[in-house]
Amino acid sequence: MPRRPPPLTVTCPALLVGGSDGAFRALINNLMRMAEQLLALRSRLAAELGVTGPQFGLFLAIAQLAGEDGVSVVGVARHQGVTGAFVTAEAGKLVGRGLLEKRDSPVDRRGVLLSLSAKGRRLLESAGPAIQARNDTMFGTLSAREFRMLDRLVRRLVAGGERALADLRTTRH
Amino acid sequence: MPRRPPPLTVTCPALLVGGSDGAFRALINNLMRMAEQLLALRSRLAAELGVTGPQFGLFLAIAQLAGEDGVSVVGVARHQGVTGAFVTAEAGKLVGRGLLEKRDSPVDRRGVLLSLSAKGRRLLESAGPAIQARNDTMFGTLSAREFRMLDRLVRRLVAGGERALADLRTTRH
DNA sequence: GCGATTAGCTAAGTTACTTAGCTATTGAAG
DNA sequence: CTTCAATAGCTAAGTAACTTAGCTAATCGC
Numbered sequence: 001m002p003r004r005p006p007p008l009t010v011t012c013p014a015l016l017v018g019g020s021d022g023a024f025r026a027l028i029n030n031l032m033r034m035a036e037q038l039l040a041l042r043s044r045l046a047a048e049l050g051v052t053g054p055q056f057g058l059f060l061a062i063a064q065l066a067g068e069d070g071v072s073v074v075g076v077a078r079h080q081g082v083t084g085a086f087v088t089a090e091a092g093k094l095v096g097r098g099l100l101e102k103r104d105s106p107v108d109r110r111g112v113l114l115s116l117s118a119k120g121r122r123l124l125e126s127a128g129p130a131i132q133a134r135n136d137t138m139f140g141t142l143s144a145r146e147f148r149m150l151d152r153l154v155r156r157l158v159a160g161g162e163r164a165l166a167d168l169r170t171t172r173h
Numbered sequence: 174m175p176r177r178p179p180p181l182t183v184t185c186p187a188l189l190v191g192g193s194d195g196a197f198r199a200l201i202n203n204l205m206r207m208a209e210q211l212l213a214l215r216s217r218l219a220a221e222l223g224v225t226g227p228q229f230g231l232f233l234a235i236a237q238l239a240g241e242d243g244v245s246v247v248g249v250a251r252h253q254g255v256t257g258a259f260v261t262a263e264a265g266k267l268v269g270r271g272l273l274e275k276r277d278s279p280v281d282r283r284g285v286l287l288s289l290s291a292k293g294r295r296l297l298e299s300a301g302p303a304i305q306a307r308n309d310t311m312f313g314t315l316s317a318r319e320f321r322m323l324d325r326l327v328r329r330l331v332a333g334g335e336r337a338l339a340d341l342r343t344t345r346h
Numbered sequence: 347g348c349g350a351t352t353a354g355c356t357a358a359g360t361t362a363c364t365t366a367g368c369t370a371t372t373g374a375a376g
Numbered sequence: 377c378t379t380c381a382a383t384a385g386c387t388a389a390g391t392a393a394c395t396t397a398g399c400t401a402a403t404c405g406c
Contacts, residue, residue: 006237007298009305009308012313014315023324024312030328031208032211034330035204035208037335037337038201041334041338044338044341060179064179064198072354082395084353085355085394086394088356089356108353108402108403109401128180132184136183138334138336139183139185139188139197140333144187147197149322150323151199151203154207157207160310161206164311165210167310168214255364258363258385262363262386262387263362281383
């Protein structure tokens with residue numbers, strides 16, 4: 001008897017080539033693979049600096065978000081999509097390593113402000129070229145046009161993903 | 174004194190808009206966010222079927238890879254980028270749940286062949302519409318042209334990521 | 347001024363994996 | 377043919393990257 005193929009994973013005609021969802025599945029596969037590569041690159045880079053991948057992520061986020069004053073724990077948590085507890089713990093380790101500074105907020109006595117220490121800033125500067133080299137290698141073949149295109153497409157997909165997640169939040173429960 | 178901004182994360186001019194890497198960082202952020210959405214969707218879908226996200230991933234991979242005969246543990250492992258030990262363990266649970274079948278390979282006495290059971294095939298059929306709905310919602314706004322474009326760009330990025338990873342494998346030890 | 351939120355911390359738990367080490371079998375090279 | 381390195385799969389133990397729960401203290405909304 002003839003084998004029945006698995007049902008299609010998508011029905012939208014624009015995403016089916018020759019009636020098959022093969023290309024679509026390959027795309028999803030490649031998207032996940034790319035994400036893993038980005039995490040692996042971050043992790044490698046972080047290891048050279050003596051921190052873990054997630055710590056490096058927090059470190060870079062804090063470098064970005066801390067203005068003159070610093071950034072709150074929740075501020076970092078929201079930006080990174082993790083819980084405050086995780087930021088507390090990992091940022092604490094980085095403070096222990098002398099890469100971050102933590103001071104009490106002058107405007108909210110519950111709050112705390114995270115920022116790079118002098119040592120942290122030096123580390124960041126020294127890491128710059130390595131980060132650039134990785135990103136240039138991975139993304140360097142993109143033209144400005146392709147970059148804009150990709151940017152817009154990915155934004156649409158993120159919006160679509162948000163909708164899909166919202167859907168099944170309302171569907172059941 | 175004027176604050177020094179963090180060093181750029183990329184130098185390639187095509188990726189800098191107005192001399193800033195802000196758009197580039199936003200892109201990376203969105204790419205990671207999209208990957209998280211895909212995992213979250215898989216996880217939700219899996220939960221409705223009573224399995225975990227990774228188990229569902231293995232299940233779908235086996236549905237794809239098992240031809241007439243089935244697919245080996247390593248075959249699945251390589252496709253999914255995990256170790257054989259993990260496939261052994263999780264597929265074992267799915268066998269226990271009656272969704273997969275495991276038989277000894279007729280050509281290699283070390284090997285086993287994984288395939289869907291009748292119950293597994295029924296589950297897969299029943300999950301089809303839900304999977305399609307999610308993917309259609311998330312990716313449905315793409316035109317065929319955009320889909321092809323995205324596919325090509327992502328392939329290039331994966332290739333770039335491979336190069337970047339290879340680089341730092343050779344650079345240091 | 348009082349209840350509901352919010353900030354941050356700590357401790358314990360969970361998930362999705364990996365590594366290490368074993369046995370059985372195979373393929374390939376002499 | 378033999379042997380020996382590589383491969384398939386399994387089990388048990390370990391680990392990384394988080395989360396949840398529960399607490400205290402401070403602030404916000406009315």
